[in-house]
Amino acid sequence: MDSYHRLLLRANRVRLVKDMFPDRVVSKMRGGLLNEADCEAIVSRTTAKAQAEELLTILPRKGPKAFGEFVKALRDVQSHLAEPFLAAAGLSESNDEASREGAGRVNPTDLVTMLPSDVESRLHALLDAENVLGDNWERVYTEVGLPLDRLPKVKESTSPTGTTLRLWHGRQASRANVHTLVDILRRIPRLDVVEMLQDAMTKTPKSNVLKK
Known part of the structure; x- marks a missing residue:
């Protein structure tokens, strides 16, 4: 595996x-x-x-x-x-070709709470994982300016990354988008997650927005 x-x-x-x-x-x-x-x-x-x-x-x-x-x-x-x-396993809930073609597409202006399910799952998996360098969801949490006193409760949630992104969107609305998230991930740095999001971006004509 x-x-x-x-x-x-x-x-x-x-x-x-x-x-x-x-x-x-x-x-x-x-x-x-x-x-x-x-x-x-x-x-x-x-x-x-x-x-x-x-x-x-x-x-x-x-x-x-x-x-x-x-x-x-x-x-x-x-x-x-x-x-x-399903997406990670190469399976599909639908046999409709158009649905499959559109799956996993990401636009830089997409809100972080509205990512395609396969991209969202992969993002959560990568950032939820414990990391000895500390460059996981906790760094994102602090970078977006969320209150530190809520961090222990977020850590106990099923997906701390998902909770962090929802809190961020709740506080900053339209600024909580994919483009801003990529900038944060570059600073941390988590270039593996940046690459994953860029791969999703290549499925759309606007994918070059995230490229250096």
């Missing part, structure tokens, strides 16, 4: 552990991605939350196809939980 997929699962781990039906998801992958030893290790746990934790612990060790197989199984069992992962 590649590093981005690991980050995406980590960023959504709290929600998955809380809401997933792990026994049903495991049954979809039994005999394929998961062998009998894997299944036994998961279902032997005494609670659904513990089973979900074990499944999410095992998945990253199961090779490059693990993420896609997991998302397919999750989509079959609980489609609403699979939504943040």
Whole structure:
């Protein structure tokens, strides 16, 4: 499993552990991605939350196809939980070609609270992850001038990045856009996240706005 997929699962781990039906998801992958030893290790746990934790612990060790197989199984069992992962897994909720063509497009004037779901999920995964250098969501939080006394509560949220962007938009409205976010990410610096947003920008004629 590649590093981005690991980050995406980590960023959504709290929600998955809380809401997933792990026994049903495991049954979809039994005999394929998961062998009998894997299944036994998961279902032997005494609670659904513990089973979900074990499944999410095992998945990253199961090779490059693990993420896609997991998302397919999750989509079959609980489609609403699979939504943040569909684009990253190369799956689509719709067979409509026009919908697929428009997915993931980003305009520099887009508000940070209105990003396409696949771009939003990737942004959250990259910035929510713990970072020894401290150049994650906390730096964004301080750069946009949000109150430091609220930072501990934001840290406890499911996605601190998502909460930070919503608070920023609530305080600064139209200034909380993609172009401003990219400028902040360059200063931190988180050039990997800048590159991800620029990749999304290349799907639109205005993509050069973010380029140096």
